[in-house]
Structure formats: structure tokens, C-alpha cells
């Protein structure tokens with residue numbers, strides 16, 4: 194997990210966010226229905242797929258590609274491939290406003306561009322796609338196609354991260370749970386080792402043991418986005434068997450299907466929320482200055 198997304202804010206680093214909330218509040222329709230009797234059973238809210246806005250963030254960039262797999266491929270290539278499959282599946286299901294966010298540049302400029310895009314293009318959900326590796330201390334050597342590579346077969350599985358610092362933590366957690374449950378339904382197991390002490394600074398609190406949702410408060414793309422946000426590590430590409438699985442089109446289709454079903458459920462659940470509960474996702478006038486993101490504290494590599 195050699196991710197720039199594990200950078201933490203240095204104390205004092207801020208986003209400059211100016212929200213025109215008064216204008217927005219004034220624009221909301223007034224409902225004078227107080228005299229109407231309440232229905233005996235609530236009407237199930239339906240998901241408006243054509244208007245549901247989702248940002249599908251491809252983790253890392255070509256220039257800074259993240260982890261390197263057991264066979265020498267970049268994490269970015271896996272992220273891009275899987276995100277494209279998920280994007281296509283979502284569009285096929287009617288989510289025409291699903292946007293594939295591909296960033297370029299080095300770690301910090303790429304981070305700024307992601308946060309800026311999310312801030313200026315308010316969405317109902319931000320989902321960042323990654324693939325996992327392990328701390329360096331667990332790496333072993335093997336030879337593949339005549340070249341020496343690192344690998345670790347000890348850990349496998351996907352993992353889902355949410356941040357309590359996100360503008361809408363309850364909704365972030367809800368989507369995390371829905372996604373985890375869908376993956377479980379399809380026979381996939383989450384990576385349990387993040388709770389272990391040996392993970393050191395990467396040890397995480399498991400907030401949902403059924404769905405496999407972990408808490409990672411200081412992950413920049415989760416804490417600085419103004420909409421529900423989840424980071425999904427789809428599987429470990431440093432594990433030799435799991436790398437092959439992650440490269441399989443059938444497995445990618447299974448994941449894309451699980452994500453799409455989870456988005457459908459989330460979309461329906463959000464449709465039943467009151468407008469004032471969704472204030473965080475309304476358009477905001479946001480300026481993200483590179484200087485406001487720096488200096489970022491880099492966690493030491495393991």
C-alpha cells in the first residue's frame with residue numbers, strides 16, 4: 194500500500210471553502226402539507242439513476258502509479274482497468290452521470306486536482322478505486338519471466354475505507370456497508386489483517402465486521418471531499434494468486450456488478466432523505482489552492 198493517499202494533513206492545512214448556503218436554502222421549494230394526514234406506510238423512495246452523480250476516481254496516476262504487483266505491473270493500470278469496467282456497468286444500468294476521474298501528474302498535484310474536481314463538481318458519491326499491497330517488511334523475492342519481483346502471499350482480500358472527517362460520514366459508512374455486503378454475497382472475503390498490531394501505522398479500526406468496512410479518518414480523498422466518499426481496495430496485487438484473479442475479466446465483471454448493485458441501493462436510500470440532510474452535496478463555490486494542501490505530512494514507508 195504505497196499510496197500517496199495515506200498522507201495526512203499537517204496541522205493547519207486547510208481547504209478554502211465558501212459555501213453559498215443561504216442562497217441555496219432560499220431556493221428550496223416550500224411544502225405546505227402540514228394539514229395532510231401522514232400515510233400509514235411510507236412510500237418507498239426510488240432511485241433516479243439518470244440524475245445520480247457519481248465520481249469514480251482512478252487511484253494514482255501514470256506518473257506515480259502506486260504499488261507494484263507481484264509480476265511487475267503498476268497498481269494504476271489495475272485501477273484504471275477496473276474503474277473502466279465499473280464505469281461501463283454503471284452507465285449500462287442507467288447511471289448516465291457516472292464520471293470516470295483520471296488524474297495525471299505527481300502525487301501532490303494529482304491530489305490537488307482530485308480534490309478540486311470533487312469540490313467543484315458536487316456529486317452524490319465519490320468512490321476511489323485502488324488495489325492493495327503490503328508493508329515492505331512482509332515482502333519476499335521471486336523470479337517471474339526472468340526478472341526478480343517482490344511478492345507476499347500472506348494476505349489477500351479487498352478492503353473498504355471511510356473517514357469520520359468526511360462531510361457526510363453516515364452516508365459514507367452506509368455505502369461502504371452496502372458495497373461490502375454485495376461483495377460478500379458474491380463470495381468475496383475482505384482482508385481482516387488491518388486490525389492487527391503488526392500493521393503498525395496502517396492498523397485500522399474495523400467499524401463493520403460483517404461488511405468489512407474500516408475507518409481511515411485522515412485519508413485525504415475521503416476527508417476533504419464534500420460528498421459521501423469511500424475508498425475501495427479491490428484486492429491485493431502483491432499476492433501472486435490474487436493478482437491473477439484481479440486480472441481476470443470475469444472477476445472484474447463480478448466486482449463491477451457488486452459496485453453497481455450497491456450504488457443502486459445507496460441511490461434509493463439517499464432518495465428517501467430530506468433535502469436538508471443532503472446539504473453537503475449541493476453546489477458550493479469552492480477554491481482549492483495548492484498552497485492550502487501543503488505541507489502534507491508523509492507517513493514513513495514500511
Ligand SMILES: [Zn+2]
Nearest residue numbers: 196252259323
Ligand atoms: Zn492505491
